[in-house]
Amino acid sequence: MSPQTRRATQADVARLAGVSQTTVSMVLTGTGAAQRRVSDAVRERVLRAIEVTGYAANPAAQRLAGGRTSIVGVYTYESVFPTSASDFYHPFLEGVENEAERTGVDLLMFTSMSAGTGRRLVSSGGVGRLRLADGCVLLGRHSYPEDLAELLRQDFPFAFVGRREAPGGAVPWAGAAYAPATEQVTDHLLALGHRRIVLINEFTGHESIEDRAKGYRVAMARAGLQPVSLDEPDLTSGELLDNLRTAGVTAAVVSSDLAAPLRRAALARGLSVPGDLSIARLGDPETVETEDVDWTGFLIPRREMGAEALRVVLRQLTPLDGDDNLQARIPCTFVPGSTVSAQAADAPAITGKA
Amino acid sequence: MSPQTRRATQADVARLAGVSQTTVSMVLTGTGAAQRRVSDAVRERVLRAIEVTGYAANPAAQRLAGGRTSIVGVYTYESVFPTSASDFYHPFLEGVENEAERTGVDLLMFTSMSAGTGRRLVSSGGVGRLRLADGCVLLGRHSYPEDLAELLRQDFPFAFVGRREAPGGAVPWAGAAYAPATEQVTDHLLALGHRRIVLINEFTGHESIEDRAKGYRVAMARAGLQPVSLDEPDLTSGELLDNLRTAGVTAAVVSSDLAAPLRRAALARGLSVPGDLSIARLGDPETVETEDVDWTGFLIPRREMGAEALRVVLRQLTPLDGDDNLQARIPCTFVPGSTVSAQAADAPAITGKA
DNA sequence: CTGAAAGCGCTTACAG
DNA sequence: CTGAAAGCGCTTACAG
Numbered sequence: 001m002s003p004q005t006r007r008a009t010q011a012d013v014a015r016l017a018g019v020s021q022t023t024v025s026m027v028l029t030g031t032g033a034a035q036r037r038v039s040d041a042v043r044e045r046v047l048r049a050i051e052v053t054g055y056a057a058n059p060a061a062q063r064l065a066g067g068r069t070s071i072v073g074v075y076t077y078e079s080v081f082p083t084s085a086s087d088f089y090h091p092f093l094e095g096v097e098n099e100a101e102r103t104g105v106d107l108l109m110f111t112s113m114s115a116g117t118g119r120r121l122v123s124s125g126g127v128g129r130l131r132l133a134d135g136c137v138l139l140g141r142h143s144y145p146e147d148l149a150e151l152l153r154q155d156f157p158f159a160f161v162g163r164r165e166a167p168g169g170a171v172p173w174a175g176a177a178y179a180p181a182t183e184q185v186t187d188h189l190l191a192l193g194h195r196r197i198v199l200i201n202e203f204t205g206h207e208s209i210e211d212r213a214k215g216y217r218v219a220m221a222r223a224g225l226q227p228v229s230l231d232e233p234d235l236t237s238g239e240l241l242d243n244l245r246t247a248g249v250t251a252a253v254v255s256s257d258l259a260a261p262l263r264r265a266a267l268a269r270g271l272s273v274p275g276d277l278s279i280a281r282l283g284d285p286e287t288v289e290t291e292d293v294d295w296t297g298f299l300i301p302r303r304e305m306g307a308e309a310l311r312v313v314l315r316q317l318t319p320l321d322g323d324d325n326l327q328a329r330i331p332c333t334f335v336p337g338s339t340v341s342a343q344a345a346d347a348p349a350i351t352g353k354a
Numbered sequence: 355m356s357p358q359t360r361r362a363t364q365a366d367v368a369r370l371a372g373v374s375q376t377t378v379s380m381v382l383t384g385t386g387a388a389q390r391r392v393s394d395a396v397r398e399r400v401l402r403a404i405e406v407t408g409y410a411a412n413p414a415a416q417r418l419a420g421g422r423t424s425i426v427g428v429y430t431y432e433s434v435f436p437t438s439a440s441d442f443y444h445p446f447l448e449g450v451e452n453e454a455e456r457t458g459v460d461l462l463m464f465t466s467m468s469a470g471t472g473r474r475l476v477s478s479g480g481v482g483r484l485r486l487a488d489g490c491v492l493l494g495r496h497s498y499p500e501d502l503a504e505l506l507r508q509d510f511p512f513a514f515v516g517r518r519e520a521p522g523g524a525v526p527w528a529g530a531a532y533a534p535a536t537e538q539v540t541d542h543l544l545a546l547g548h549r550r551i552v553l554i555n556e557f558t559g560h561e562s563i564e565d566r567a568k569g570y571r572v573a574m575a576r577a578g579l580q581p582v583s584l585d586e587p588d589l590t591s592g593e594l595l596d597n598l599r600t601a602g603v604t605a606a607v608v609s610s611d612l613a614a615p616l617r618r619a620a621l622a623r624g625l626s627v628p629g630d631l632s633i634a635r636l637g638d639p640e641t642v643e644t645e646d647v648d649w650t651g652f653l654i655p656r657r658e659m660g661a662e663a664l665r666v667v668l669r670q671l672t673p674l675d676g677d678d679n680l681q682a683r684i685p686c687t688f689v690p691g692s693t694v695s696a697q698a699a700d701a702p703a704i705t706g707k708a
Numbered sequence: 709c710t711g712a713a714a715g716c717g718c719t720t721a722c723a724g
Numbered sequence: 725c726t727g728a729a730a731g732c733g734c735t736t737a738c739a740g
Contacts (some may be wrong), residue, residue, distance in 0.1 A: 007485070007508065009717060020727045025719060037725055059486045060423075061717035063414035064732045071462070071486070097463075107463040108425070108449075108485065129460065131361070132413045132425070132486065154361065363733060374711045379735060391709055415733035418716045 008338045017042075018048035024050075028057065029067060072100065072313055073133035077140030088286045092139055092161050095306025103314060108133050114349060130156060135313035137161065137306075143206070148195045159312035161305050161327070163207040172316065172326035174308035178208050178282070181298040181332035182215030185280045186253055188296070188334075190223050193343040194251040195279060198244060201255045203281075209255065212282050216253055236263040244277070251278040251341050256285045259295065263339070274341035281339070283332070296337030297305035301330045348352065357656065362407035371403035377448040380402075383421060385662045413514065417486060426454065426667055427462045427487035431494030440642045444492060446515050449660025450491055463486050469636065472697070484510060489667035491515065491660075497509045497560065513666035513680070515659050526670065526680035528662035532562050532636070535571030535652040535686035540607055542688075544577050547697040548605040548632060550581045552598060555609050555636075566635060566636050572608055586687075591619040598631070605632040610639045613649065618694070629696035635693070637686070650691030655684045 010024040017024070019042055026038050027046045038046075049055075059069045085228050110129065128134050135157030138147070148166035151158050163175035189197050201209050205273055213229070220227045221273060230243060232297040244252065250292060254262055259281040263273050273279055274296075281297030308328045315326065364378040371378070373396055375693070380392050381400045392400075403409075413423045428450060430443055452463050464483065484490050489511030492501070502520035505512050517529035543551050553570040554561050575579045584597060585685040595616065598606065608616055617627050627633055629651075636649030662682045669680065 012718080021718085022720090022727055022729095023725095026726090029668060030721075039725060042726080056483070058418070058717055060414045061732090062420050062719080064716090064734080065718040065720080067719055069414075070488070108461055109461040129410070132423070173738065302581070310433035312401060365733080376711055377709095380710085383735075393709060396710080412733055415716090416735080418718085418732090419734040419736080420716065421735055457709095572729085684733090 002033045004176065008055040009058070010055070012053050012137060013049045013055045016053060017045040019046060020103045029062075055069040056350045060132075067103065068134050068317065069132070071108050072105050072132045072310060073130045073136035075130070075136055075138050077138075077142070077144070083295070087288065088141060089139060090267045091302035092306040092309075095303035095308075096137055096161075096310050098303070098308075099307035099310040103310070105310070105314075117187075123336055130158075134158075134302075134317055137309045137313060139309075142235075157313050157316035161309045163211070163329075165207060170326065172312050174305050174312050174328040174330065175208065175328035176283070176300050176305060177331050178211035179215035179218070181254065181334070182212040182282055183219045183336055184215075185282065186216050186219035189220065189251045189253070189278060189280060190225075192251075192278070192340065195223075195225060196228070196247065196345075197225070197251045197253060198230060198247070199253050200230060200240065200258055201336060202257065212255065223231055236259040238268070239272075241265045241277075249277070251280070251340065253280050253282060255282055256297075256300075258284040259297070260285075260289070260291060260293070264292065274339050278343070279339040280337075294338045296335065296340040298332040298334050304330045357425075357585070361412075362409040363412070364406050364409070367400065367403045368465050369401040370407060373400060383416075414486075422488050422671065423486070424459045425462050425487045426459050426664060427464060427490035428564075429464045429484070429490055429492050431492075431496070431498070431509050441642065442495060445656035446493055446663075449657035449662075450515075450664050451660075453661035453664040457664070457703040459488075459664075459668075481494070488671055489513075490665045491667060493660075493663075511667050511670035513663040515663045517565070517681070517683075519561060524680065526666050528659050528666050528684065529562065529680040530637070530654050530659060531685050532565035533569035533572070533684035535688070536567075536607065536636055537573045538565045538635065538688055539651055540570050540573035543605045543607065543632060543634060543694060544573065544610075546580075546598075546632070546694065548578060548601045549577075549697075550582070550601065551579070551605045551607060552584060552603045553607050554584060554594065555611055556611065562631040566609065591615040591621070595619045595623065603631070605634070605694065607634050607636060610635055612652070614639075614643070614647070615644060617647065628693050630696065632694040634691075642655075648692045650689065650694040651689050652686040655686060658684045 010021045010028075014021040016022045023038060023042060024046055027043050028050075036104045047180050059071065063069045076093075078089070097107065136151075136159075138144075138158055138160045145164075145165055145166040148158075148160065148164060148171050149168040152166065152169040152171070158172060160173040161169060161175075163173050164171050186197060197220065199213060199243055201213055228247065228249070230240060235243070237258070252262065263279055266277050266279075271277055279296075281295045283298060283300045284295075308330055312326055312328055314350070315324065364375045364382075368375040368378045375394060377392060377419055378400055381397050384537065387419070413425065427576075428447070430447075432443070434475075451461065457660070469612070470690060490505075490513075492498075492512055497518055499518075499520040502512075502514065502518060503522040504524050506520065506523040506525070512526060514525060514527040515529075516568055517527050518525050539550060550574045551574065555567055571581045584594060591612070594705045606616065615635055617633055620627050620631050620633075633650070635649045637652060639655045662684055666682055
């Protein structure tokens with residue numbers, strides 16, 4: 001309607017309200033003490049002028065002048081929407097988006113720096129692009145120590161979804177509390193009478209794997225038992241199973257990706273799960289499962305991890321309250337399931353060879 | 355390593371290269387003629403200095419100074435990741451993201467302005483926030499004429515996914531070519547010998563509904579037949595079916611959401627589809643289907659629509675080439691299916707009451 | 709071919 | 725309680 005096609009600026013508002021542009025800014029974003037310095041009468045006039053002009057802040061200018069934009073970057077190390085990758089990213093992003101909506105921040109999704117494989121944030125000028133945002137949530141399957149170190153060095157607020165470590169400082173993250181969850185699962189087996197309980201973990205140096213091992217060891221130690229680990233990465237599930245039987249193992253605590261293969265190997269050898277071998281799973285896998293098994297174990301709180309990661313970023317932006325914990329562990333949910341059963345205390349279920 | 359924690363600016367680069375800051379800017383983004391004005395020797399020095407300093411442009415400053423950020427906003431009228439809504443938004447967003455990755459733009463997802471229902475872009479200061487981006491892709495189930503009119507008025511580059519109209523100018527969009535697709539489906543039924551073909555459409559004023567009706571009328575007119583429409587919105591599928599039978603209809607061309615109910619009603623009355631009634635579907639519904647029916651009809655090219663919408667935005671940013679079409683119709687894919695069969699020319703399939 | 713200068717629209721000391 | 729001024733890091737006329 002109005003012929004004016006240019007967007008209103010603070011200067012326009014100021015002119016209409018008969019005050020200085022500084023005052024308009026103060027009314028809008030004056031921090032703490034500053035905000036209070038405007039008289040009610042003036043504030044009223046400014047507010048009215050804002051309404052009349054339809055003024056809305058220019059985020060680029062805000063950002064450049066050192067203010068906040070309420071934009072948080074989301075950097076994923078692969079693209080998100082193609083269905084292949086979405087199994088992994090999706091639950092996390094649901095959490096991030098929910099929390100973003102709740103707290104009123106917009107999400108800047110970085111997808112442009114792919115350049116094929118080994119896509120790195122630092123080298124591709126990505127860190128620079130991030131600066132449009134107040135902070136950034138990072139999301140990827142692996143570890144990216146150089147990226148994280150660079151972010152730390154630049155003192156840029158960020159959080160990784162999942163525990164990560166990097167040289168040069170404490171990485172902020174929101175991860176699953178794998179240690180207590182694994183401890184609980186192991187305790188559950190112990191309470192069922194199992195004594196020969198083995199941990200079967202992946203053989204990466206990944207932080208989350210270490211956490212699971214720790215929880216297992218704690219539970220075993222408290223029960224006065226010797227932790228047993230089968231760290232031969234090259235074993236097939238079948239060979240692994242044979243080793244378990246030789247060792248008289250009655251229960252296995254297994255990382256999420258290895259549980260199904262182990263169960264299949266057991267069934268293939270005519271064994272019953274949980275009759276002959278109890279299997280508990282340490283986390284639900286990211287891919288949709290083909291078999292319909294009612295696993296005993298715990299669920300990874302992916303949505304909560306995403307939401308908390310955003311909160312960890314936000315916490316760095318307003319370090320007002322006492323809550324300055326930048327490494328958040330989210331509890332996992334224990335699921336009773338039916339791949340585990342009771343075991344007479346001293347009777348090894350698996351004896352000799354078949 | 356280096357103690358410097360501040361990010362490098364063009365001024366830093368300039369100092370190191372022994373040139374002016376203007377020259378650095380020219381090397382990086384000089385448009386056309388300007389770019390050419392820098393001598394090779396100087397360009398070399400600047401480029402080297404950029405590498406040494408690890409300079410990356412500050413997008414906020416770029417944007418404020420009137421430059422491009424290679425950021426395109428994506429405004430969805432509902433949240434995206436919660437699974438409830440993702441059925442609708444997902445395929446479109448896949449297309450947008452793919453194209454963004456291909457063309458090297460980042461996506462700014464606007465999620466913050468929900469404010470419950472009736473969430474509008476204009477009133478919530480959303481248009482202002484958009485200005486961080488070079489342009490914007492809009493995505494929603496309904497029509498939002500006020501928002502679109504405001505965007506047009508402000509001359510802000512955007513594109514809607516799906517055909518839309520608004521007062522104040524031509525809305526840029528990327529939509530499905532419903533008219534020719536519906537025409538093709540109708541022709542298919544005509545070729546099979548059907549003469550009494552009815553169009554069953556939703557009763558909204560939605561643009562895409564109009565397109566379908568147009569395609570149907572064109573095909574019928576060419577065959578010298580009278581188009582038949584049953585525009586009684588309050589009819590149940592069963593009553594609708596009874597009307598069809600009374601009218602001696604042998605084939606129905608049905609919008610995506612009404613096809614399944616109509617088929618169920620037919621089966622419930624002991625009729626065979628396609629034996630007694632052929633049903634062709636105008637588009638695949640957005641929700642996952644419960645019944646496994648091999649529908650005859652066409653598929654909505656949702657991913658391509660998303661990708662093209664981004665391209666429509668980009669086209670407005672660089673109107674160099676001759677391709678200035680801002681209303682793109684993407685062809686739909688015809689699917690033969692098995693809910694349609696041949697019909698003897700003059701023998702009405704449905705006669706009398708059951 | 710190169711540079712000094714204005715300006716984009718904000719925030720934040722610094723004066724009154 | 726309020727305002728004039730500097731500055732954030734760029735782009736783009738405008739001079740040389």
